[in-house]
Amino acid sequence: MTSASLFFKLQKEDLKRRIWVIALLFLGFFFAYPVNLALIMENAANSQFAMYNGYTPLVDTGTPEYLAKVLEYKTKAVVDLVSYGNVMPLFLMVTAAVVIGAAGFVYLHNQKKVDFYHSLPVRREMLYLVYHVDGILILAVTYLIHLLVLTAAAAAYGVSPAKFAGPMLFGFFMNLLYYMVTYETVIVAMMMTGKIIVGLLATVVFFSFFPVVGALIEGFEDIFFITANQVPNEALFNTLGHLSPVGAYIMSLADISAGKTVEADQILGLLIAICAGAILGLELYRKRPMEAAGKAMAFKKTMAPIRILIVLAAGMGTSMFFWTLQSRLRWGLFGMVVGILLAHCIIEIIYQADFKKLFSHKIQLMGCVAAGVLFFLSFRYDWYGYDRFIPEEGKIASAGLELSIDENFLNWYAHAVEEDGKWVVKHTSNIDFVQNHMQLTDMDTVLTIAEAGVTQAAQERKTRFDQFYGISVARTSGLVVQETAAANAVSVIGGADGPTSIFVAGKVGSGESDPLEKDITISVNVFYNLKNGKQVGRCYNVSLNSIMSAYDTLYASEEYKKGLYPVFEENTGELSKVVYKEAGSIWYQTQDSAVAEEVLKAYQADLLTQTVADRRQEDPVGSLVFIDNNMAAFLQQQGYWKEVMEMPVNVMAGGFESGYYYDGDYTYDIADDYCVSWPVYPSFKNTMEVLKKQSVVPGSYMTAKNIQSIRIDLQSLYVGEEGAIRLPQGDELEKLKEENPHYSEQGRLDITDSEEIAELIGACQESSLAENNGLCSSFNGDEDLFVYVTMKNGSQIRSNLDLEKLTSRGKELFTGIPVAF
Numbered sequence: 001m002t003s004a005s006l007f008f009k010l011q012k013e014d015l016k017r018r019i020w021v022i023a024l025l026f027l028g029f030f031f032a033y034p035v036n037l038a039l040i041m042e043n044a045a046n047s048q049f050a051m052y053n054g055y056t057p058l059v060d061t062g063t064p065e066y067l068a069k070v071l072e073y074k075t076k077a078v079v080d081l082v083s084y085g086n087v088m089p090l091f092l093m094v095t096a097a098v099v100i101g102a103a104g105f106v107y108l109h110n111q112k113k114v115d116f117y118h119s120l121p122v123r124r125e126m127l128y129l130v131y132h133v134d135g136i137l138i139l140a141v142t143y144l145i146h147l148l149v150l151t152a153a154a155a156a157y158g159v160s161p162a163k164f165a166g167p168m169l170f171g172f173f174m175n176l177l178y179y180m181v182t183y184e185t186v187i188v189a190m191m192m193t194g195k196i197i198v199g200l201l202a203t204v205v206f207f208s209f210f211p212v213v214g215a216l217i218e219g220f221e222d223i224f225f226i227t228a229n230q231v232p233n234e235a236l237f238n239t240l241g242h243l244s245p246v247g248a249y250i251m252s253l254a255d256i257s258a259g260k261t262v263e264a265d266q267i268l269g270l271l272i273a274i275c276a277g278a279i280l281g282l283e284l285y286r287k288r289p290m291e292a293a294g295k296a297m298a299f300k301k302t303m304a305p306i307r308i309l310i311v312l313a314a315g316m317g318t319s320m321f322f323w324t325l326q327s328r329l330r331w332g333l334f335g336m337v338v339g340i341l342l343a344h345c346i347i348e349i350i351y352q353a354d355f356k357k358l359f360s361h362k363i364q365l366m367g368c369v370a371a372g373v374l375f376f377l378s379f380r381y382d383w384y385g386y387d388r389f390i391p392e393e394g395k396i397a398s399a400g401l402e403l404s405i406d407e408n409f410l411n412w413y414a415h416a417v418e419e420d421g422k423w424v425v426k427h428t429s430n431i432d433f434v435q436n437h438m439q440l441t442d443m444d445t446v447l448t449i450a451e452a453g454v455t456q457a458a459q460e461r462k463t464r465f466d467q468f469y470g471i472s473v474a475r476t477s478g479l480v481v482q483e484t485a486a487a488n489a490v491s492v493i494g495g496a497d498g499p500t501s502i503f504v505a506g507k508v509g510s511g512e513s514d515p516l517e518k519d520i521t522i523s524v525n526v527f528y529n530l531k532n533g534k535q536v537g538r539c540y541n542v543s544l545n546s547i548m549s550a551y552d553t554l555y556a557s558e559e560y561k562k563g564l565y566p567v568f569e570e571n572t573g574e575l576s577k578v579v580y581k582e583a584g585s586i587w588y589q590t591q592d593s594a595v596a597e598e599v600l601k602a603y604q605a606d607l608l609t610q611t612v613a614d615r616r617q618e619d620p621v622g623s624l625v626f627i628d629n630n631m632a633a634f635l636q637q638q639g640y641w642k643e644v645m646e647m648p649v650n651v652m653a654g655g656f657e658s659g660y661y662y663d664g665d666y667t668y669d670i671a672d673d674y675c676v677s678w679p680v681y682p683s684f685k686n687t688m689e690v691l692k693k694q695s696v697v698p699g700s701y702m703t704a705k706n707i708q709s710i711r712i713d714l715q716s717l718y719v720g721e722e723g724a725i726r727l728p729q730g731d732e733l734e735k736l737k738e739e740n741p742h743y744s745e746q747g748r749l750d751i752t753d754s755e756e757i758a759e760l761i762g763a764c765q766e767s768s769l770a771e772n773n774g775l776c777s778s779f780n781g782d783e784d785l786f787v788y789v790t791m792k793n794g795s796q797i798r799s800n801l802d803l804e805k806l807t808s809r810g811k812e813l814f815t816g817i818p819v820a821f
Contacts (some may be wrong), residue, residue, distance in 0.1 A: 006122065014104075015138075020140055021103050026097060030147040032092055033081070034153050040077050041157055049073045054638075071158060078154045079164045082147065085256035088579035094246055098138050098203060102196065104131040109294040110198045118290060128285045131231075132187065132278065139179055165424040174262060177270045178252070182207075182245040184277025186309040191284035192302060194295035195626030207308065211247040214240030214317045223323065224379040226464065227457050227538040245273075294670060296351045304361070307347045308368055314343035315372040319388055319501060329380060329465075331785040343369065370536040380465065387457045390450050391536065393527050400438035400445045400527035400563060401554065405520065405544065408773040413566045413672045416634035421633035425674055430564075433804035435535065437528050438563025445557075448550040450526050453540025460541060518543045518775065555612045565680055567626065568604060576632035581677060582622035582692060583702035583766065584795035590695060598690050600626060606684035612775065619776045620679035620769040621699035624687070627675055678770045689734060702766065704758040706792055712749040712801065713786040717818050739816035749813065756813060763805035764789060767798045785819070 015022070030068060048057035076557055080086065098784050107113035117127060119124040151161050189202035189330060206577075214237035221228050252266065292298035297306075318339025323332040332349065344365050345358045352360065359365065361570055372478035412427045441797065528536045554560050562568045575596040580588040590596060627635075632734050680687055680698050691698060720726050727747045741748045742756075751757055764787060771774065787799040803811075803821050811821060 004125070004256070006126065007130060010126070010187055011134055014130055014134050018100075018103055018134070018138065020098070022142065022535040024099065025138065025142045026146075028092060029098075029142055030149075031661075033150045034147045036088070037078065037081055037150055037153050037157075037182040038751075040081065041074065044073065045078055052076055055118045055791045058656060064744055071767070074157055076165045078150075078157075078159050079167050082150065082164055082168035082171050084167070084174040084262070085253060086171070087253060089171070089175045090249055090253060092177055093139075094182055094207075094249070095185050097179055097182035098200070100135045100138060101201075102190060102199065103186060104135045105190040106196060108190060108288070108298075109194060109199065109293075114293045124286055124729070125282065128282050132281070135183055135187075136180060139493050140176055143172060143176065146745075162247050162596065174252075174267075176247045177274070178245065178265070180274045181270055181277065182249070184274060184281060185245050187281040188277060188284065191281055191288060192298055193226060194292045194298050198296050200351070201658075205306075207246045209309070209313065210240040210243040211237070213313050213316070214238075216320060217516055218318055220316070220379045221386075222464075222584070223320070226383065226460055227453070227540055228389045245785055270431060279602050296353070303351055304364060307351070307361075308364065310347060311340050311343040311368045312372055312375070315340040315368070316375070317357050318342075319372070319376055319803055321599050327465075332380065333373060336376050337369055340368050342364070342374050351596055353385065382461070387538075388454055388535075388537065390447065390454060391445050393447060395532070396443060396446075397441040397531045397532050398441055398529045399443065400434045400440060400525075400526040400529070401449065401560065402434045402438075402564065403551070404729065405552060405553075406555070408774055409679060410565075410676060414631075416628075416630040416674075418630070418633075421789070423630065424635045425631075425634060428566075431525055433566060434525065434563060435537075438527070438560065439561070440557070440559050442553070445550045445553045446526070450538070450540070451526055452544050452547045452550075453526065453538070456542055456546070457540055513543050551674055552612045554683060555610075558608055561608055565601075565607065567607065570600055570626050570628065572600055574628045575600060575626060575632075576629045577627040579625040579627070579671070580622060580680075580696055580698070581625065581691070582698060583706065583789075583791060584797040585701070585791060585793060587622075587701055588691070588696045590694065595690075595694065597628075599624065599687065602686035603678065603680075603684070606681075607678075607687050610681065610683065614681065614683045615773050615775040617776065618682050620681050623677035623702075623769065624673060624680055625675045625677055626672065631671075631674060633676070638685050671702060679769060702761060702789070702797075704754045707754075707761065707789055708752070708792045709756050709790045710749075710751040710757055710760055710764075711788045711790070712751070713747065713788070714743075714749065714817060714819075716785065718747060736816045741813075742813060743816070749817070751813065756809075759807050759810035760801075760813065761789075762807070763802045763810060764799040767800050770800050 044051065048060070049070065050057045053069075058066070058069060058073070081088075118124070119764070120127075151165075151168075154164065155161060185206050186203050189206055190199045193199040193202050218237050238251065241251055254261070256262070288298050297303050315336045318340070319332050319334075319336035322335030325331065344361075347357050348360065349355065378551055382388070383557045407430050410430050412429055414425050414427050414432050416423050416425050418424075520543075522544055524540045524542050526538050526540070530536065534652055573593075575593065577589055577591050578596045578599050579586055590599075682688075682699060688698060715725050715727065718725055718727050727733075727745070733745060735742050740749070744750055751760060785801050787804075789797045789799050791797065803819065806821070
């Protein structure tokens with residue numbers, strides 16, 4: 001009998017043996033594709049295609065335009081279903097690979113069947129080839145048949161196959177490749193084991209081991225390398241994740257979802273992996289002992305390495321679990337030892353099927369315990385020097401710095417792009433923007449800041465790990481204000497001192513001399529672009545006073561500002577609109593390209609020349625929003641933006657067209673969700689001059705004539721020693737109301753008289769603007785009094801109240817109130 005005829009005869013018999021697998025696959029694919037398409041189409045029609053129409057129902061007008069839109073959305077529904085990137089095939093392919101791979105070689109786990117098959121006058125290579133190829137053909141043919149059925153169903157809905165044939169065939173090709181990689185992995189697992197249940201467990205290990213280990217190592221880095229907390233390091237996880245067929249599959253789909261495309265090297269890598277898996281499976285099949293059936297592992301030499309790797313991974317997981325519970329060294333070590341012992345015993349039971357042999361490999365067990373303990377200690381005490389790392393200056397080509405004090409108002413940089421005929425918004429984080437744009441060459445300044453970060457990181461490690469993990473960490477993360485001077489004495493105007501008055505010792509804006517009398521701890525992200533092409537990042541919490549000299553130099557650097565602020569990326573020829581905001585309202589906007597260009601250039605020049613000294617002396621008075629053509633098109637598409645060609649100057653928000661706002665709410669401008677409000681400081685002379693030409697006077701709109709009322713929340717001044725708020729009651733309340741008619745029983749002052757508002761407003765600063773700075777005395781991260789200013793247009797602004805700037809008449813408004821001046 002020729003090899004070809006033998007192959008087809010064996011193939012026919014194998015397909016008969018696996019008819020149940022074929023039936024199961026047909027059932028799965030039938031529901032996954034034709035039935036799923038019918039459900040999608042019906043749901044789309046029932047919802048009037050809202051999902052595809054920006055979540056707005058498509059009104060049936062019966063016009064050709066409507067019919068064309070419906071066909072467009074139906075086509076999109078089909079393309080989304082059959083294209084590569086749909087998550088549904090992931091579950092189909094992985095499940096099919098396990099079922100088909102296990103079913104094809106299940107006879108290897110039964111001694112009688114092994115004896116029968118290997119007694120046939122057929123070479124092992126021929127048997128392997130038949131069963132191996134059948135497993136691929138079963139899936140491929142079933143998949144292709146149901147794609148053809150889906151094509152017919154789509155045509156019945158009026159969707160031409162020509163519209164989706166390309167994406168469908170590419171999706172078929174890519175999903176089949178990942179199926180084959182997964183299938184080869186299952187076959188290798190079956191070859192290495194002697195029992196079906198152990199083979200399935202081995203399959204799970206092969207699917208998950210490397211991604212889990214990568215995630216655990218990253219978890220240890222996040223916990224013990226404190227300078228890695230805010231600079232994600234996913235390189236190891238990505239590398240190990242791609243060593244798993246399922247992990248690589250998931251990551252590939254995630255890349256497609258993120259807008260990336262499949263590269264040629266990805267396809268080449270899959271083909272190499274498929275060939276390597278097939279060859280490895282064949283070699284294992286050839287060398288597999290006939291007596292391996294019924295044993296846990298087919299090859300004795302693989303038992304120890306597999307056990308050691310799994311045991312160490314289990315120890316890592318349990319040590320991390322116990323550390324997260326108690327954050328103590330002893331609990332971390334306890335978790336490591338217990339995890340290793342339990343995993344070792346479980347695997348020995350699987351291997352030996354005998355409880356008496358739990359500790360038959362004591363030396364290996366002790367070696368695993370020792371290795372696990374050393375692994376844990378290496379992270380706990382940073383034997384790698386991760387938190388101390390600073391590259392040699394000669395190895396650095398350039399660097400990037402991101403200081404939280406300089407980008408409070410940024411968060412994300414949004415830009416609109418057109419995709420498939422629609423405008424969508426893409427967001428870039430501050431960190432990503434700095435990584436891609438900043439090229440600092442002043443290494444003395446960069447390294448000075450980095451060295452201060454390393455010094456403080458050492459102190460932070462001691463605080464975090466030598467004390468109970470919790471409050472100590474909370475005090476060292478984020479924006480922290482540290483007291484460096486004694487608080488002022490407390491006085492009460494027209495009232496008696498009492499225990500509650502002591503609370504206001506840390507009053508708002510104490511700043512007696514230097515604005516940074518209260519030091520600020522900021523986060524600093526450092527990126528080193530090394531000459532070898534690599535980029536290394538670290539994140540530190542740094543005392544601003546400790547780097548003030550270097551910070552002065554850094555902030556004066558053009559390289560720093562252009563690499564940090566996306567406003568320098570704005571193209572004057574692409575501006576659609578410039579908006580000026582102050583006191584919670586829009587006071588000016590223009591679509592005049594010449595004016596917009598002048599404002600942008602003036603602002604860029606002022607921002608470049610601004611110094612730290614300027615920011616320490618003043619807070620912003622307003623903000624500018626630069627809206628380019630793409631973002632304007634996106635806002636128009638959203639239906640919230642109504643172009644107004646001629647806008648009056650110096651009008652309240654109520655004077656604008658309601659279409660500019662969301663649902664006519666004049667206090668909420670939806671452009672704020674997508675556009676940066678760039679702070680305007682009094683020292684920005686160029687910007688001020690340009691705006692004044694347009695009859696806009698920054699800093700002049702939060703005035704008594706535009707304010708309806710001011711509410712000052714005083715509850716924080718009446719907190720007792722036990723932490724409870726105890727407002728004046730009964731006779732005490734009546735006496736206080738007689739002394740101060742502005743006081744209400746809710747614990748606040750309500751000021752509505754325009755003259756009294758004028759006495760207060762000079763000491764008020766819009767909180768959002770002050771927070772955007774963070775260096776001036778009017779906002780030092782400490783706020784006991786909450787002041788709410790209600791404008792006559794209905795908008796409400798939260799403000800800071802600088803008590804030291806109050807006039808004598810303004811202070812009289814606090815008669816009887818336990819507040820310090």
